[in-house]
Amino acid sequence: MKTSRWIKGLALMLGIALLAGATRAEPLRIFAAASLQGPLDAVAAGWSDRARISYGGSGTLARQISLGAPADIVILANTAWMDWLVDQGHITGPGTDFLSNDLVLIGPAGARALLAPSADALISRLDGGRMAVGQHMSVPAGIYAKAWLEKIGAWNSLRPHLAETDNVRAALVLVARGEMPLGVVYGSDAASSDAVSVLWTVPRDQHPPIRYPAAALTPAGAAFLAHLTSQTAAFEAAGFRPMP
Structure with a gap:
């Protein structure tokens, strides 16, 4: 009888536990x-x-x-x-x-600002390196970056010098690690890292609204x-x- 009651009690506790798990x-x-x-x-x-x-x-x-x-x-x-x-x-x-959000051009911490950057100024600053951006066909930050570069007449010149990433934070990391001399990210991304500096804030009329x-x-x-x-x-x- 005691064994039977113990088994019934155990079954009841298991049932309660299963019910709690089901309703969690x-x-x-x-x-x-x-x-x-x-x-x-x-x-x-x-x-x-x-x-x-x-x-x-x-x-x-x-x-x-x-x-x-x-x-x-x-x-x-x-x-x-x-x-x-x-x-x-x-x-x-x-x-x-x-x-x-804002769209910003970044470089490693302490890099000199670029005022109204042109295609020539950007390529000169890259100095043989690449500019980190989100993929221009799918990542919004990359789509906005392409629109900006087209607006200032720099897209065709800069496209061979881009390092396109799967998301904007990956572009941020490439610049923060010093692997890329320039990158285009959001203002909030730049604010999240002490390893980068904002070199230029893209005017809002040079890309679609974010x-x-x-x-x-x-x-x-x-x-x-x-x-x-x-x-x-x-x-x-x-x-x-x-x-x-």
Whole structure:
């Protein structure tokens, strides 16, 4: 009889444990542009210590979602990839634009500033090296960089001298390590590293508006989106800009 009661008690405790595991909330799954790393970590931790963030280039993240990668919310660094997800039927609505940024030319810490850089000035400063930028066909920072270089008539001259990366943080790292003499990143990226200096802030009329749209894919994502849009001060403190 005692053995029978012990077995029943054990079965009851196992059942309770299994039920608790079944009802435990799943981690919040966030897909986010690499440039958001840092302040987004803090904002997500304030929401839930079980949040899981996958950082990457916006094009890579959008394609992963289109292939069925599970996510509750996606935050990209330009509207084109968000529009693509809408067109593909993976999200409804255009997303919520909640942040902006600056586009900046950087060099290793202590490098001399460049005033109104031209193609010749940029190539001279490269001195046989390459300029680190995001991939100009898929990474938003690279798309903005190409638009800037086209605007100043330098794209054709600079294209052979580019080192294109999978995301903007990778471009930042190449310059911070001294592997590249120049790079084009966001102002917030430059602010995150003491190993680089801003040599030139690209005027906003020389590239498309920088917008960070966010879209929820699940109810959990919608709840976090409401929290996210109330925390813009944390991002602005890290070098991002409010939406115009």
